Amino acid sequence: MNFKVLFYLLFFVFILVMNWESQNYMAAASFHDEVSQDEAIRLRILANSDSIKDQILKRDIRDEVNATITDWVLHIDSMDEAKDVIEANLDEIEAIVADKLAKSGINQSFNVEFNRVQFPTKLYGHLVYPAGEYNAVLITLGNGNGENWWCVLFPPLCFLDFANGDAVEHDERNSGVEAAEAETETEGQEVEVKFFVIEIFDTVKGWFTA
Structure with missing residues (x-):
C-alpha cells in the first residue's frame, strides 16, 4: 500500500469537506x-x-x-x-x-x-x-x-x-435549553461530517487493499 498516496487522497477529501461546510455557511448567512x-x-x-x-x-x-x-x-x-x-x-x-x-x-x-x-x-x-x-x-x-x-x-x-x-x-432558565438544543444540532452536524470522512477513508482504503 502506498501510504503517501493515501495521505494525499485523504488530505484532498478533507479540503473538499471543509470547503463544502464553508459554502453551506456562507449560503445560509447570505440569506439573512x-x-x-x-x-x-x-x-x-x-x-x-x-x-x-x-x-x-x-x-x-x-x-x-x-x-x-x-x-x-x-x-x-x-x-x-x-x-x-x-x-x-x-x-x-x-x-x-x-x-x-x-x-x-x-x-x-x-x-x-x-x-x-x-x-x-x-x-x-x-x-x-x-x-x-x-x-x-x-x-x-x-x-x-x-x-x-x-x-x-x-x-x-x-x-x-x-x-x-x-x-x-x-430568560436564564430557558436560554439554557435553547443553548442545549443548538449545541445538540451542531454536534449532530459534526458527527455527520465525521462519518462522511470515515466512509470516504474506508472506501479509499478498500481501493488499496483490493
Whole structure:
C-alpha cells in the first residue's frame, strides 16, 4: 500500500469537506439580513412569576399594549419619530397596565420605562435581530421573576409572534435549553461530517487493499 498516496487522497477529501461546510455557511448567512440595534424599538414584559394567573395577566397586558403602540407607529417611517411618540405616551401604557391589574383583582406593583434593554437573538423571516441592547418599552410586573415576552414594536413585527401562537420566551432558565438544543444540532452536524470522512477513508482504503 502506498501510504503517501493515501495521505494525499485523504488530505484532498478533507479540503473538499471543509470547503463544502464553508459554502453551506456562507449560503445560509447570505440569506439573512442583520438589523442594526439602532433600527428597532422593542417590547419586553416581565411577569411577576410563572403562575398561571401571572402569565395570563402578562398576556392580557401584552395584547393591549402591542395593539396600542402599533396604532401609534403603524404609519411612521422615522425611527426617531416613533421613539418620540412612544416616550411621550408612556403614561398611557402605565394606564393600560393599571387597568388590567384592577380588572384582574391583582394587587401588584409594576414599572413601565423606555430604556436600553438587553435582548437575545431573534429571527423574523430573513431578518435577524442580533443579541444586544435595544431601545425598548420594558414592563416589569411585581417581582419580574416569571417568564418574559418580547417582540419588535417598530417596525411592527409583534404580529408575527402572535401568528405563531406566542412569543419565544427567554430568560436564564430557558436560554439554557435553547443553548442545549443548538449545541445538540451542531454536534449532530459534526458527527455527520465525521462519518462522511470515515466512509470516504474506508472506501479509499478498500481501493488499496483490493
